[in-house]
Amino acid sequence: MDFTSEQARHKYDAFVAAAPAAVVGLDMDGTLSPIVDDPALAHVHPDAPEVLVEVARAVRAVAIITGRPARQALALGGLDEVGEAIAADGRELYVFGQYGHERWSSSQRRVVSPRPPAGLGRFLAELPAVLRRADAATAYVEEKGLGVAVHTRRMPDPAEALDRILAPMTELATRHGLLVEPGRNVVEVRAPGVDKGWAVHTLAREQDAGGFLFAGDDLGDVEAFAAVDELAGGGLATLLVCSASREQSALRERADVVVPGPEGVLGLLRQLAEDVGLSRRRR
Structure with a gap:
């Protein structure tokens, strides 16, 4: 892992000391899962389940905070089984889906979800015409229940296609009271009022956290x-x-540590668990 400054190295050491009372929050796509052309195939890195269990022993709680629907995240990450293993160690695994609108935990083991936002149905009905006018009819539309994501990754020039659809999608979403979240070759549309920052504050308050680590890769983070x-x-x-x-x-430029993709994130979490163990043994 690469620390971005000497101060960042000191922050890591302070987090290791605070780890028994800390929460580890993790994005999913691009952080635990490699980015792939088909979002339905974005399984977590093969080492992720083992590492999540390992790092959970070092901290108070682990949370996956993702734009994906919670049930989809559970399936792609094998997180139900991971949660069982974490709960057996007396720790908690949380999944905050759709930026925090949905919630699951290893102790409750059910997804709590609100109703879809009022304007989403009308947005979806008008979206195909908007994409056609933007010469992006072949963009992949992923319906999420509480929102929708339009992916340009499969198109000939994904970045240029994203530029074409962003303004008209934003206009359409605003008209129907929805929020737009651009990302890596994707534009997400969802209900306003809840985001990953809200999920972080909620976890910190509920866990009475003495520390918080968050790992992410995109604008939604x-x-x-x-x-x-x-x-x-x-x-x-x-x-x-x-x-x-x-x-x-x-x-x-906002990070304390920069790592190379999901493999780097898992390497950092392994190192964190090891360093917390060493710190405990020295006491």
């Missing part, structure tokens, strides 16, 4: 990074981790 910075301002030991890619650099 900016609010989580900002929330962790706010927790740091309140005295918590914090660490921000960027799962780096060539497609997105927005988080690099």
Whole structure:
């Protein structure tokens, strides 16, 4: 792992010391799962289940905070079984789906979800015409129940196609009271009022956390990074981790640690668990 400054190295050491009372929050796509052309095939890295169980022993709780529907995240990550293993160690695994609108935990073992936003049905009905006018009819539309994601990754020039659809999709979403979240060759549309920063603050409060680590890779994680910075301002030991890619650099300059994609994230979590264990043995 690459620390972005000497201060970041000290923040890591402080987080290790605070780990028994800390929460580890993790994005999924691009952080635990490699980015792939078909979102339905974005399974977590093969080592992720074992590493999640390992790091959960070192901290108070682990949370997956993702734009995916919670049930989809559970299936792609094998998180139901991971949660059982974590619960057996007296720890908790949380899944906050659709940016925090949905919630699952290893103790409750059911997804709690609100109703879809009122304007979503009308947005979906008008979306095909908007995409056709933007010469993006072949974009992949992923319906999520509480929102929708339009992916350009499969198109000949994904970045250029994203530029074409962003403005008209934003206009359509605004007209129906919905929020737009651009990302790595994707535009997501969902209900306003809840984001990953809200999920971070909720977890920190409910867990009475003494520290918070968050790892993410894309624009949808900016609010989580900002929330962790706010927790740091309140005295918590914090660490921000960027799962780096060539497609997105927005988080690099805000991060304490930069790692190469999901494999790098898992390597950092392994190192964290090892360092917490060493710290405990020295006491």
